[in-house]
Amino acid sequence: MSISTLDRDALGSLLSEQRAAYEDLRARGLTLDLTRGKPSPEQLDLSQRLLALPGEGDFRAADGTDTRNYGGLDGLVELREIFSELLGIPVPQLLAQGSSSLTLMHETLVWAMLHGFASSPRPWAAEETVRFVCPVPGYDRHFALLESLGIEMVPVAMNADGPDVEAIAALVADDPTIKGMWLVPTYANPTGGVTSPEVAARLMAMPAAAPDFRVFWDNAYAVHHLTTDETKSADALSLASAGGHPDRVLVFASTSKITFAGAGVSFFGGSPANVAWFKGHLKFASIGPDKVNQLRHVRLFGDADGVRSLMRQHRELLAPKFAVVEDVLAARLAAFDVATWTQPQGGYFVNLDVVDGTAARVVELAKAVGVALTPAGSSFPYGADPRDRNIRIAPSFPSLDDLRAAMDALATCVLLAAAEKALA
Numbered sequence: 001m002s003i004s005t006l007d008r009d010a011l012g013s014l015l016s017e018q019r020a021a022y023e024d025l026r027a028r029g030l031t032l033d034l035t036r037g038k039p040s041p042e043q044l045d046l047s048q049r050l051l052a053l054p055g056e057g058d059f060r061a062a063d064g065t066d067t068r069n070y071g072g073l074d075g076l077v078e079l080r081e082i083f084s085e086l087l088g089i090p091v092p093q094l095l096a097q098g099s100s101s102l103t104l105m106h107e108t109l110v111w112a113m114l115h116g117f118a119s120s121p122r123p124w125a126a127e128e129t130v131r132f133v134c135p136v137p138g139y140d141r142h143f144a145l146l147e148s149l150g151i152e153m154v155p156v157a158m159n160a161d162g163p164d165v166e167a168i169a170a171l172v173a174d175d176p177t178i179k180g181m182w183l184v185p186t187y188a189n190p191t192g193g194v195t196s197p198e199v200a201a202r203l204m205a206m207p208a209a210a211p212d213f214r215v216f217w218d219n220a221y222a223v224h225h226l227t228t229d230e231t232k233s234a235d236a237l238s239l240a241s242a243g244g245h246p247d248r249v250l251v252f253a254s255t256s257k258i259t260f261a262g263a264g265v266s267f268f269g270g271s272p273a274n275v276a277w278f279k280g281h282l283k284f285a286s287i288g289p290d291k292v293n294q295l296r297h298v299r300l301f302g303d304a305d306g307v308r309s310l311m312r313q314h315r316e317l318l319a320p321k322f323a324v325v326e327d328v329l330a331a332r333l334a335a336f337d338v339a340t341w342t343q344p345q346g347g348y349f350v351n352l353d354v355v356d357g358t359a360a361r362v363v364e365l366a367k368a369v370g371v372a373l374t375p376a377g378s379s380f381p382y383g384a385d386p387r388d389r390n391i392r393i394a395p396s397f398p399s400l401d402d403l404r405a406a407m408d409a410l411a412t413c414v415l416l417a418a419a420e421k422a423l424a
């Protein structure tokens with residue numbers, strides 16, 4: 001029943017059926033949202049004990065530090081020890097900071113623009129052109145951050161085992177204007193792909209024309225598994241050192257989807273030189289992070305196994321939602337050959353590719369019946385998907401019933417847009 005094999009009469013019947021289903025959706029007055037990968041209230045409830053921590057009179061860190069006071073630019077050592085194990089970064093090379101890793105990425109880029117890195121010939125802002133490699137589909141906030149600073153973006157394909165490393169190696173070898181690249185190495189946003197150790201090793205060892213080329217390793221979903229097969233991230237720092245470029249990689253992570261999304265802890269990791277560079281600029285912007293919040297996270301987790309245990313509870317809430325996405329898409333779309341989608345083993349998103357030239361129409365149709373989707377093209381630099389086919393699905397926040405209703409509506413919109421295009 002592939003739509004490409006249907007004659008015009010059959011296509012007309014399909015179009016009529018989907019139009020009728022669409023009008024039924026319009027009459028239902030839906031108000032559903034699949035736009036952002038937010039934890040559900042039930043997930044946030046898993047960390048509710050944070051609000052009672054660290055407890056009255058129990059505000060001193062393991063070394064006796066009064067967490068209510070100034071100081072401690074590196075963050076609490078006991079929290080860094082927990083995430084050192086989870087992220088594979090030595091404690092002295094890992095900083096614990098405020099609630100947002102995106103803020104750390106912004107600060108890093110701004111400092112690079114203003115000052116450059118130790119290996120930079122000049123501040124990045126003094127360069128005529130600064131460009132970044134951006135694997136696509138990718139994270140829209142990464143792209144927006146670059147655009148806000150006037151950094152040009154060069155898209156490359158994101159494959160199942162990571163970004164197209166051959167294309168990246170060819171780009172950076174001869175172009176000194178390419179100063180860095182984004183990478184979500186584990187359960188990438190939005191594809192859910194995992195960068196293999198082999199691809200990561202090549203990225204860390206490949207020659208680069210820019211002496212200060214950096215890989216912004218945004219390990220946002222390092223512990224966000226959806227199955228019992230818990231993928232381990234490639235050891236970026238060791239691979240960079242082995243590849244002869246120990247300062248190439250900058251690691252970012254946070255607890256934003258582990259505890260409270262708006263009140264977590266972020267982390268910066270890197271080589272000793274990169275950590276010294278980061279702290280050298282941070283000291284002018286901060287006298288120290290929120291150590292009270294860090295202490296309550298330490299008390300909640302206990303140790304790295306405590307984090308793993310909490311993430312298994314997240315998995316119990318999230319995995320059924322990803323199963324709903326798969327069930328509805330398979331039942332409604334598979335037979336018509338109008339879409340492909342990922343089946344991630346972790347992370348927060350499903351990547352949906354529809355018929356070329358119809359993604360914007362699908363989003364428009366969905367909006368009109370009360371289903372909010374991330375704008376088509378958001379997963380590409382400048383919001384421009386050259387094939388107009390990519391849609392990011394974020395199933396974490398809605399209830400199971402609302403999610404099923406939203407996915408069913410989305411499937412109707414995909415089929416309606418595909419039939420319209422086939423008959424155009």
